[in-house]
Amino acid sequence: MFGKRGTTGQSGHASKPFGGSSTTTSDVKSEAAPAPEKSESKAPAPEPEPEPSSAASLSNEAKEKLDEIKVNVFNDLMEAVDLSELTALTPEQVREEINDMVSEIISMRGLVLSLPEQQTVIKDICNDILGLGPIEPLLERDDIADLMVNGPDVVYIEVDGKMQKTNVKFRDQAQLMNICQRIVSAVGRRVDEASPICDARLADGSRVNVIAPPLAIDGTALTIRKFKKDKLTLENLLQFGSISPELKTVMEVVSAIRLNTLISGGTGSGKTTLLNCMTGHIDPNERIITCEDSAELQLQQPHVVRLETRPPNLEGKGEVTMRDLVKNCLRMRPERIIVGEVRGPEAFDLLQAMNTGHDGSMGTIHANNPRESLSRVENMIMMGGYNLPTKAMREQISGAVNVIIQAARLRDGSRKITHLTEVLGMEGDVVTLQDICVYEIEGEDSNGNIIGRHKFTGLRPAFWEKAKYYGLERKLAEAMQFTS
Structure with missing residues (x-):
């Protein structure tokens, strides 16, 4: 990974890896070792020791000493190098320069390091400066x-x-x-x-x-x-066991026939990953605009505009909110709007977009089940100061959202799609939902891994006619085991 050292005179004897160090720094108190690279400081010396406790003690002492050497060499390097000159170099050239200078500093200090130890010092310092x-x-x-x-x-x-x-x-x-x-x-x-x-x-x-x-x-x-x-796909989720082959097919259809989709789940359940996977089945000719707080979606389509919010400056000015982005999207001739995470008043603007011809729009939301996700959307609309009757608000939601996909991180650490739920409309003041597929937990194996399966409820989805319009009803029927 780094350029090969040309320094000579390194004895690198395993039994005294730091014996030649004449340097101590009173201002550096064996500070907590920097690096995961510590796992690389293999401290070869302790290996032959017969007593494990003694070996462990030597290893800790060796690590502390190596950390102290890193700090001293780093400080010397900072005094010797002009960082402004390094900006004109490529990262590879900078690493070569650092490699040469660190080797020279080690030699001038009279430090006795084995080759792996010296490479560890160089690697850590390069990571400090470049990474x-x-x-x-x-x-x-x-x-x-x-x-x-x-x-x-x-x-x-x-x-x-x-x-x-x-x-x-x-x-x-x-x-x-x-x-x-x-x-x-x-x-x-x-x-x-x-x-x-x-x-x-x-x-x-x-x-x-x-x-x-x-x-x-x-x-x-x-x-x-x-x-x-490597960007994940629904095929990868199938390999991970997050979805079944039949559910994968239905999700492909949901994405392709431009259903407005809300991906719901708790923290770390894989909502953004799932959203990325779903977008892989969008027609490449469609114009997509994404709105995010921190741009992380990785869409593969060629016609994508990525927008990102901006915090206020030191004077409290210049802020661009998610709502600003979503409202501006409507002036950009989008065919689909994708919101990385819906968590505020922008929910109302997204619903408006879904209700005004931008079919196939998507977003993620923090919620523990499909019903709760709709309640959260209600709360977000109220956060925006909209004084709408509850029924009118729910009519907006039920008219805009077609499908809710629920993701969950189970107690064994695995991630599953637990619900694919359809929003049917209103019955009185209540939004009507219909589960198309659910994940049923059947138990766990001897290692504590959850055993379960994705099961279709047998109900024909209301989006069947839309699948037929796009010529995908046969694919949908085969996945759900309907005759047609």
């Missing part, structure tokens, strides 16, 4: 769904639906805050004591939330919802 410091290796892993930093000393990850604590640490709060500033400034935002909460995104579309002191009492909290490098 996101100690969490950079975690971001490179494709099996991690969420990364949660609870202050400089505590980092958790979610892998396969399960939380895991890592040994990754930042040097201190200052390093963590610098990394957060680097992330949010890349998208024109800021986070500080005056504005301690910020939503942002990484270059790959991964969602980022930062909350800093004084609101975060134990140090800055950084949460990253990672996106997989």
